[in-house]
Amino acid sequence: MNAPQLEVRNVRKTYDGHVAVDDVSFTVPPGTVYGLLGQNGAGKTTTIRMILDILAPDRGEVLLFGRARNAEDKRRIGYLPEERGLYRKMTVTDHLLFLAELHGVAHARARPAIERWLERTELAAWSKSKVEALSKGMQQKVQLIGTVLHEPEVLILDEPFSGLDPINQGMFKDMIAELKRAGRTILFSTHILEQAEKLCDSICLISKGRVVLAGELAAIKRERGGNVFEARFAEPPGDLAGVAGVARVELRDDAHRLHLEPAADPAEVLARLIRGGARVAQY
Known part of the structure; x- marks a missing residue:
């Protein structure tokens, strides 16, 4: 290589x-x-x-x-x-x-x-x-x-x-x-x-x-595919359920599990979170 x-x-x-x-x-x-x-x-x-x-x-x-x-x-x-x-x-x-x-x-x-x-x-x-x-x-x-x-x-x-x-x-x-x-x-x-x-x-x-x-974009899309993803935040986030594309939110230990609407793009939802001021520590 x-x-x-x-x-x-x-x-x-x-x-x-x-x-x-x-x-x-x-x-x-x-x-x-x-x-x-x-x-x-x-x-x-x-x-x-x-x-x-x-x-x-x-x-x-x-x-x-x-x-x-x-x-x-x-x-x-x-x-x-x-x-x-x-x-x-x-x-x-x-x-x-x-x-x-x-x-x-x-x-x-x-x-x-x-x-x-x-x-x-x-x-x-x-x-x-x-x-x-x-x-x-x-x-x-x-x-x-x-x-x-x-x-x-x-x-x-x-x-x-x-x-x-x-x-x-x-x-x-x-x-x-x-x-x-x-x-x-x-x-x-x-x-x-x-x-x-x-x-x-x-x-x-x-x-x-x-x-x-x-990482590689194709691999990221495969790994993050579907309508659910988890994120960890450096600071407590605001109302995640109010973000466009998010259907509901679960809290698991120190991670937030976001269930997205069927047509929502996980990458675009992440971008909206960041634009809204969320400090994402891990995705």
């Missing part, structure tokens, strides 16, 4: 006494799409920044390509941050040439790739336009192109669908699927469960800085 291209081992990060990420671990196999799932403020971006060595963990470690990180790994990774950053006065092509150069890609090699990607993303007609003339969705496509131009082995995308209309979301999903078929390993964060279910081979669900659930 091929070694994982990314391993996060028991990382923890605090800010001024606030625990942002607490003992988070997960493994991303090569050639897969891995979803880092959780509500805003769950700790996803902090985890990504520790993976990229933008932040140093207080404890724990991150392994890339089966070993500790080194300076050369930056050329093997493509990163799309949640905060978009483009030089608005540059033309689309010049901006992409600049980004390619930052990753050591010569203009002669970058130009054909830029032309292919602009055609693929329906931006070819805008190649000589300034970035500031583009819509937000177009600008996000430009930034994603800049993320993949140097043909990184691992792509890390932080909330890539944020602010996109349904058409551009569909195009981004198609691009992610295309990159996976090309052998890329992709980690992306999202707070929308449906996106993770449609795209991911595996997921890690984080709530309030801690891992609630992690």
Whole structure:
């Protein structure tokens, strides 16, 4: 079996006494799409920044390509941050040439790739336009192109669908699927469960800085199938029976057993619990 291209081992990060990420671990196999799932403020971006060595963990470690990180790994990774950053006065092509150069890609090699990607993303007609003339969705496509131009082995995308209309979301999903078929390993964060279910081979669900659930999505669905699941909470929850999709609740030792309505999706019910402020310790 091929070694994982990314391993996060028991990382923890605090800010001024606030625990942002607490003992988070997960493994991303090569050639897969891995979803880092959780509500805003769950700790996803902090985890990504520790993976990229933008932040140093207080404890724990991150392994890339089966070993500790080194300076050369930056050329093997493509990163799309949640905060978009483009030089608005540059033309689309010049901006992409600049980004390619930052990753050591010569203009002669970058130009054909830029032309292919602009055609693929329906931006070819805008190649000589300034970035500031583009819509937000177009600008996000430009930034994603800049993320993949140097043909990184691992792509890390932080909330890539944020602010996109349904058409551009569909195009981004198609691009992610295309990159996976090309052998890329992709980690992306999202707070929308449906996106993770449609795209991911595996997921890690984080709530309030801690891992609630992690593993292969197909296995999770098999194990959690049916209309009953158990959850343990870090703090006493509110009215669980009032959550949409929950028919009744039993208390067994320190676990709550939730009986769901026949059409309810257990993963969506869990997402509703977290959105409602429940601190899920185990699922």
